[in-house]
Amino acid sequence: MLSFAQQRLWFLDRLRPGRPDHNVPTAIRLRGRLDQGALVLALTEVVRRHEVLRGRIVVVDDSPYQATAPVESFTPTVTDLTDLSAAHAHEQVRELVARDAQAPFDLGSAPMLRARLIRVADEDHVLSLVIHHIAVDGWSLSVLWREFSTVYRAAVSGREADLAELSLQYRDFARWQRSTHTGSAPQGQLEQWRRQFAGRIPSAFPTDRPRPALWSGRGDQVDIDVPGELSDRIRALGQAHDVTPFITLLAAFQVLLAHHSGVPDVPVGTPISGRTRIEVEPLVGFFVNTLVLRADLCGDPGFGEVLDRARRCAADAYAHQDVPFERLVEEVGPERDLGRHPLFTVMFQLDEAPALPSGLPGLTVSAHPVPHNGVKFDVEVSLTDHGDHFSGVLRYATDLFDHHTMERIAREYRSLLDRLVSDPERPISAWGPRLGPEVGEVVPPARPDTVPTATALPATAPCRRDGSPTETELLVLDVWAGVLGVTPDSVHADFFAWGGHSLLVSKVMSRLSRALGLELPLALLFHHPTVTELAHAIEAELTRDLVSTGSGPQLSPAGEGLRR
Known part of the structure; x- marks a missing residue:
């Protein structure tokens, strides 16, 4: 089970996959004699303690859930630059930190934390962490560094870290949040925001x-x-x-x-x-x-x-x-x-x-x-x-x-x-009497009311000659009914006007993708929110796929025979 915030990030990742928009990067410089083994142990212990850092998202019946991978899924990368000149090494550090920060996560694979230790010189290291926002927030970084520091100090002293085992995990919070915000409990607060x-x-x-x-x-x-x-x-x-x-x-x-x-x-x-x-x-x-x-x-x-x-x-x-x-x-x-x-x-x-991190023996830490x-x-x-x-x-x-x-x-x-x-x-x-641009500035034109669509549609909507819904439209109507719990009364019905929202978009497009054997982009429903518009956009996607692969189901001009 995901929290509401996690589910939205999962949806946004599906809407625009392969992007680093929700990466949370942080890096520290460690000057002094570093115990690399203690550092790796400290990071690994933090990942062991907090399951969310080694989680991955699985989809069951079109709904996302978090699964926990073993701690062995986390393996820090160590990069040694000591054979480079100081200037070249620092240039490489900047490039590595920037590249790591921009590398996207696969939410279906654990862990949600990547770590790279860069050895610049014998007593000069940079530790770069990148965590997906689905597993962390600003407060969490304080928790992470505090526990990291405790375990590192204990490790270099040859003793066990004095950290009590956690009685709760993030999944417990997600379950509590879902139960709390189901039914009438939050209606009073929601009503205030509605007003x-x-x-x-x-x-x-x-x-x-x-x-x-x-x-x-x-x-x-x-x-x-x-x-x-x-x-x-x-x-x-x-x-x-x-x-x-x-x-x-x-x-x-x-x-x-x-x-x-x-x-x-x-x-x-x-x-x-x-x-x-x-x-x-x-x-x-x-x-x-x-x-x-x-x-x-x-x-x-x-x-x-x-x-x-x-x-x-x-x-x-x-x-x-x-x-x-x-x-x-x-x-x-x-x-x-x-x-x-x-x-x-x-x-x-x-x-x-x-x-x-604080109190690391023999080390000076800076951002x-x-x-x-x-x-x-x-x-x-x-x-x-x-x-x-x-x-x-x-x-x-x-x-x-x-x-x-x-x-x-x-x-x-x-x-x-x-x-x-x-x-x-x-x-x-x-x-501030001025309520606009400075004198001499050109005021940009307002955004047009119409928004370009991802798939250009012809002026006529898909339909049979007798005016009845096409097979594609029937498929869309059937899927919408299953997701919304109500069957729209027209092929011109708008998904969002009938109670659809962004998180239900994922369910609709997943079911349509399975029915058609083709991965359809989530954005398709945003750009084409009515039954007939979405049906025609789907047919355009299928036709494009047929042209590119040279295989697939044979379609009639009206999309008949598509449903299977």
């Missing part, structure tokens, strides 16, 4: 170019730095309004979004640990949930009032955080669009400095940079609280934005922060 999104179409950050039909994940980033003096004032203002630095930084960015979009409500997503039960705190796994925070900037308030509103908004969201984001998407039912994230397009987060050129949202702001200042990056989709645009946004954000905290009672419009 928040009822009749309100999320606004998006204005882009430099029209949005493509398919999300590519290509991205770049610019740096954001908030100096110490400004950081101190941000903390002081937050304390005066009883809000955290996160709320203050987020509220300022929402003001910036409002200035650029021209609307007072641009929803922003933010991650939350999702560990609402103390029993799961020592576990590695994908617990993190996503909350959607909607700013209320109506009436041109001062920033102090914005902070008060933001505090109430956040408190309400936290009070309803038990609803998995995946359930929220199903319930709200946003317009299906493979070119954007549902419900929001901007992500904002503030984290502490990333966790590292090693990992290239990050992929994005999941239009704009992602990721800041770190260093105690005396804030810094981070603004990542963006290069399909949508130019680099100079994002550099300007980063500069404006820092400048706006300074102005807002300096005079929090002044109306926010005073700091």
